[in-house]
Amino acid sequence: MSAGGGIAVVDYRAGNLTSVVKALHALGASLEVTSDPQVVGRAAKVVLPGVGHFAATSFLAEGGLAAAIKSRVADGVPFLGICVGLQWLFEGSAEAPDVPGAGLLAGRCERFQTQEKVPHVGWNSLSLKPGSRLMAGVADGSYVYYTHSYRAPARIATVAVTDYGGPFTAAVEAGNIMGVQFHPEKSGPVGLTILKNFLEL
Amino acid sequence: MLTKRIIACLDVKDGRVVKGIQFVDLIDAGDPAALAVAHAEAGADEIVLLDITATHEGRGTLIDTVQRASRNLFVPFAVGGGIRALDDAAAVFDAGADKISVNSAAVARPELIDEIGRRFGAQAVVVAIDGRRVKDQPVAAAEVFTGGGRKPTGRRVVDWAREAERRGAGEILLTSMDSDGTRSGFDCELTAAVSEAVAIPVIASGGAGNAAHFADVFGQGKADAALAASIFHFGVANARELKTELAKLGVPVRLPC
Numbered sequence: 220m221s222a223g224g225g226i227a228v229v230d231y232r233a234g235n236l237t238s239v240v241k242a243l244h245a246l247g248a249s250l251e252v253t254s255d256p257q258v259v260g261r262a263a264k265v266v267l268p269g270v271g272h273f274a275a276t277s278f279l280a281e282g283g284l285a286a287a288i289k290s291r292v293a294d295g296v297p298f299l300g301i302c303v304g305l306q307w308l309f310e311g312s313a314e315a316p317d318v319p320g321a322g323l324l325a326g327r328c329e330r331f332q333t334q335e336k337v338p339h340v341g342w343n344s345l346s347l348k349p350g351s352r353l354m355a356g357v358a359d360g361s362y363v364y365y366t367h368s369y370r371a372p373a374r375i376a377t378v379a380v381t382d383y384g385g386p387f388t389a390a391v392e393a394g395n396i397m398g399v400q401f402h403p404e405k406s407g408p409v410g411l412t413i414l415k416n417f418l419e420l
Numbered sequence: 421m422l423t424k425r426i427i428a429c430l431d432v433k434d435g436r437v438v439k440g441i442q443f444v445d446l447i448d449a450g451d452p453a454a455l456a457v458a459h460a461e462a463g464a465d466e467i468v469l470l471d472i473t474a475t476h477e478g479r480g481t482l483i484d485t486v487q488r489a490s491r492n493l494f495v496p497f498a499v500g501g502g503i504r505a506l507d508d509a510a511a512v513f514d515a516g517a518d519k520i521s522v523n524s525a526a527v528a529r530p531e532l533i534d535e536i537g538r539r540f541g542a543q544a545v546v547v548a549i550d551g552r553r554v555k556d557q558p559v560a561a562a563e564v565f566t567g568g569g570r571k572p573t574g575r576r577v578v579d580w581a582r583e584a585e586r587r588g589a590g591e592i593l594l595t596s597m598d599s600d601g602t603r604s605g606f607d608c609e610l611t612a613a614v615s616e617a618v619a620i621p622v623i624a625s626g627g628a629g630n631a632a633h634f635a636d637v638f639g640q641g642k643a644d645a646a647l648a649a650s651i652f653h654f655g656v657a658n659a660r661e662l663k664t665e666l667a668k669l670g671v672p673v674r675l676p677c
Contacts, residue, residue, distance in 0.1 A: 235513045235540055242494060271541035335422070338543065340591065340621045341644065342465055342674040343422045362423065362674040364496060366543040366590070383422060405496050405518060407460070407677070 226250040226418075227262035229284060233275030239268040239301065242404035246415050256287035264417070265291055269303030270402075273328070273369065274315035276307045289321060297395045297420045299353075305391065305398030306371055314369050323396055326372040333384025338368040342406075343381045345389050351378035353397045354390060355416050361409045363389070363401035371400060395420075423672045424638045425645035426659045427623060428464035428652075430455055432501075433472050435481035453488035460495045463660030463677040467493060468521065468593075468647065471501030472568075483515045490516025498546055500593075509536045513544070521593060523548040524566035527573055527580070530587055537588030546623075547584035548593040551577035551610060559613045569597050577610065578617045585618045592622045593647070599627030603650070606633055608641035615642035623647055631656065631665035638671050 226243065230236055230252050243250050243266070250266075251258060259265060265288055269275070279285040292298050306312050311320045312328035320328075331337045342362040347354055363381075370387035373380060379390035381400075390399045397417065403410035430437050436450045456467045469489065471482045479502060486499055499512050500521025509520045520540075526532050526547055537545045550569050554561040564575040581592050594614050596607035606627045615622040621644035624637045628651045637643045648662065656662050663673040 233541075235518070235544065237490070237514060237516050238518055241491060241516060245492065245494075270543060336619050336621060336644070338590065338620065339422065340543070341422050341425050362677070402496075405494060407494055411494060 225262060226264045226266060227259045228252045228266045228268065229259060229279075229288065230254045231267075231269075231275060231278040231282075231284065233269060233271045233278070233303070235270060236268055238402075238404045239266065242411065242414055243418070246411065246418055248418050254282060254284065256283040259284060259287040259291060262291060262296065264297045264420070265299070267298070267300045267304035267307060269301055269307070270366070271303060272314060273303055273306060273312040274318055276303060276320070277315070277318045279307070280319070285321060289323070292323065292396060295395050297417060298397060299417050300398035301404075302367060302400060302402060305388075305400050306369060308391065308396065308398050309371055312369055324374055324376055324391060324393065326374055328369045328371050330369050331384060331387075335384045338366060339370075339383045340366045343383060343401075345379045345381060346386070348378045351390070351392050352420065353392050353399075353413060353416050354378055356412050357409055363399075363403070363406040363409055365401045367400060421672050423465075423674045424643070424666070425465040425623075426463075426634070426662055426673070427466040427468055427645055427647050428456075428459035428659060429468045429470060429625075429647045429649040430459075431470050431472055431649070432482070432485065434475070434478045435473075435485050438472070452485050453491075456489040456497070457492050459659065460493055462658035463663060464495065464648075465659070465674055465677070466496040466498065466645070468498045468500065470521070471499070473502065483511055486512055486515035486517055500546070500548060505532070506535045506539060509540070513540060519544050519546050519590070521546040521548045523550065526584070527564060527566050527575065530583060533584055533587040533589055537590070542588045542590040545589050546591045546593050547581075547589040548595065549577055549580060549584075549614075550595045550597055552597040553607070553610065559609045562610055562613075565597060578613055581614045581618050581622075585620050589620060591620055592618060593625060594622055595625040596627060600625070601650075602627050603629030605629065606637035606641055606643070606646070608637050611637055611641035611643050615644070621645060631662055631669065634662065634666055635669040635671050638666075
């Protein structure tokens, strides 16, 4: 256990981290998959992946991980939340109303209200706001891969939106706090560009 | 706009691709790991690897294949064939699959869908259904077959799709046994019946012969995605070319890719 200067990929016992880890490895990242708040506490960067149910994030609060992540974010360390990891940045989600989010961003995540099919699964396009470090080099209209039923509200921190029965937050960036609703590890060269941008911060 | 997915399918036996698409520039055209990456680079939106190996030794080979394929694969990767228990699924996920596909084992014991979904999330569970129309009966009477299409089950396709969704399936992979291998088009009527019955995405399979067949199954068939295998043998070079044709026909697809 080290992660001193490395990237902590937080394992909160929800779903499958293999794909995220493989993509980061392919980009040459030095990382540690961990559930240890102490490892998170000295990481140079923190990645919070997530596939599955928002309720799984309750593990973060119980194990002291949430406090460690928030403390590290307050230190200015770059943070990237993926899918449920992005949703956790907000105050909570209708998917598990009793489980609080980190509250680093205002608002709550809600289920899609649309005539379209839910879950939203597949490749959909990004509308980008200029100036994002995370989305640098990504062309407006690029396609990324989604699989989710709940979405984060559009806020001042929103740097990309996707339309599915109305626009929703595809990516946020507020200083060192970043998140993406889609799966960059499964979004081909576009997704790898985004991960590489994060690694190079 | 959400695009229609073109999914490249590799049929694998004892670690070798037995059917599917050949790439002339590959050193080993039978290696599923190399082919999976080649398909992704040629524009496929997703890769499905279906293992038809019957032997125990071959199962170990599958895990090795999934590991090698997923190392350089950065599009969604589904693996099916021989997954009978939660442990089988866990091993395939650990090896690098994003989704697993279950077929006969889920019909035999439907709780398998619930178990895998609870542990890995609904998005990770694809329920594959092999369906056949019943002569002189409406499409709603189409029957589910298992064991590689050999064994009738007495279940109706639409009912089984609904049950799979209720149990936590993330997607349905529907193969029309009547259309499979004909190259005369997908069974749009059956696909639409299933797609209208469930809220989860439906992947159409069986019968593709040209780009217009894909446009039909995305339109009339209301499919969310379609499986492409043998079409790449017959005049369409790869997924990028297929999607370029589809874009001309007005189908939303991921381009450039």
